[in-house]
Amino acid sequence: MTNKPQMLKLDIQFFGDKTLYEHKQNMATIGQQLQKLEGELSQKAIDPTATMEDLQALQKSKADLKMRFDVIKEQHDGMEAEQKAKFTQQQEQNSLGIASENDPKQKVAKAKAELIRATIRQQPVSPDVRQALGDRNGTGGEKLLPTTMSDQLLMEPLVKNPLREISTFTNLMNLEVPKISFQLDDDDFIEDTETAKEMEVTGDVVKFGRNKFKVFAPVSETVLRGTDVNLVQSVERALESGLAAKEKKVAFTKSPKSGEEHMSFYQTGATAIKVVEGADIYEAIVNALADLHEDYRENAKIIMNYADYTKVVKFLNNGNSTYFAAPPESVWGKTVKFVDAATDPIIGDFSYSHFNYDLDVLYERDKNVRTGIEDFVLTAYLDHQIKLKSAFRIAKVVTTP
Numbered sequence: 001m002t003n004k005p006q007m008l009k010l011d012i013q014f015f016g017d018k019t020l021y022e023h024k025q026n027m028a029t030i031g032q033q034l035q036k037l038e039g040e041l042s043q044k045a046i047d048p049t050a051t052m053e054d055l056q057a058l059q060k061s062k063a064d065l066k067m068r069f070d071v072i073k074e075q076h077d078g079m080e081a082e083q084k085a086k087f088t089q090q091q092e093q094n095s096l097g098i099a100s101e102n103d104p105k106q107k108v109a110k111a112k113a114e115l116i117r118a119t120i121r122q123q124p125v126s127p128d129v130r131q132a133l134g135d136r137n138g139t140g141g142e143k144l145l146p147t148t149m150s151d152q153l154l155m156e157p158l159v160k161n162p163l164r165e166i167s168t169f170t171n172l173m174n175l176e177v178p179k180i181s182f183q184l185d186d187d188d189f190i191e192d193t194e195t196a197k198e199m200e201v202t203g204d205v206v207k208f209g210r211n212k213f214k215v216f217a218p219v220s221e222t223v224l225r226g227t228d229v230n231l232v233q234s235v236e237r238a239l240e241s242g243l244a245a246k247e248k249k250v251a252f253t254k255s256p257k258s259g260e261e262h263m264s265f266y267q268t269g270a271t272a273i274k275v276v277e278g279a280d281i282y283e284a285i286v287n288a289l290a291d292l293h294e295d296y297r298e299n300a301k302i303i304m305n306y307a308d309y310t311k312v313v314k315f316l317n318n319g320n321s322t323y324f325a326a327p328p329e330s331v332w333g334k335t336v337k338f339v340d341a342a343t344d345p346i347i348g349d350f351s352y353s354h355f356n357y358d359l360d361v362l363y364e365r366d367k368n369v370r371t372g373i374e375d376f377v378l379t380a381y382l383d384h385q386i387k388l389k390s391a392f393r394i395a396k397v398v399t400t401p
Contacts, residue, residue, distance in 0.1 A: 208356045281312050
């Protein structure tokens with residue numbers, strides 16, 4: 001009686017919940033059995049004593065092993081592709097500073113994306129999303145932007161607005177602050193006569209108002225259906241840019257809207273910042289610094305446009321390139337910030353420049369029917385108070401007839 005070859009008995013379902021490593025091991029085991037069987041089949045094929053039944057049995061065993069190998073390989077390839085996709089996604093998240101799905105940053109990013117999508121699609125925002133974003137209202141019925149998102153939008157420094165690095169920024173309701181942070185029992189403790197006169201006219205307390213404005217962040221359907229990271233980045237970048245643009249506009253405009261005149265450094269009238277003149281930009285700034293009281297000069301900074309600065313550097317170089325290579329701070333000994341909207345340099349202690357976002361930021365949606373693009377709309381209430389005009393000077397070049 002001819003010995004029948006032993007068939008490898010494997011339960012295909014056995015591989016259903018295996019790890020990728022175990023799949024590789026099983027593929028290697030079956031592959032070795034298949035290779036061995038192919039060798040036996042080749043030997044039998046040239047063996048004149050082998051019967052057709054022997055060859056058919058070996059061929060059947062080979063077909064069975066091949067089928068099992070293909071099934072396991074399919075499972076292995078699917079699992080490997082899934083792990084590679086997760087690894088790629090993880091690398092993208094790491095490059096954006098997001099560690100993993102269990103990382104708090106990732107949870108916040110996901111919650112932000114869900115809030116944006118729910119708002120645009122006019123769907124309710126789930127309590128879990130509000131909780132992740134630090135919602136201060138437990139009812140969930142209002143349109144208040146949750147704490148995490150509003151704080152990051154309003155309070156994080158933005159490169160696009162240099163004032164964010166030197167002015168005071170708050171997000172407080174009905175804010176009132178004293179103009180001077182300390183008092184003495186002597187009424188005549190203020191040595192700067194300009195400050196004393198200003199406080200006599202305007203009082204010693206600043207009350208912040210509410211000036212409403214909106215920022216629109218266009219969101220296409222492609223971005224809306226895309227990844228959480230891309231959606232959040234797209235919307236936040238637009239909102240941050242809008243807030244920065246508004247802050248700079250109200251602070252440096254020479255044609256303010258009605259009711260916003262007090263927010264501009266270039267406000268005219270009885271409460272205008274004092275103008276100090278010079279024969280050129282360099283001299284005007286030097287004179288402005290000298291004219292400031294020492295209490296403000298110590299922490300003074302300069303805001304000017306870059307075109308004026310290049311004129312100063314060109315004048316100071318006088319045939320050499322020393323100042324082109326030197327930092328701007330080396331020219332006047334004070335920090336210099338560049339803002340193109342600063343048509344005349346502003347010199348002073350910018351801690352007395354105070355931006356406040358009153359109330360909670362609101363969010364809603366709007367649709368441009370002409371383009372079909374959805375807008376994530378942010379409504380904010382902003383006020384900029386120059387708490388002490390005497391802490392600043394405006395440098396201006398004397399115009400000769």
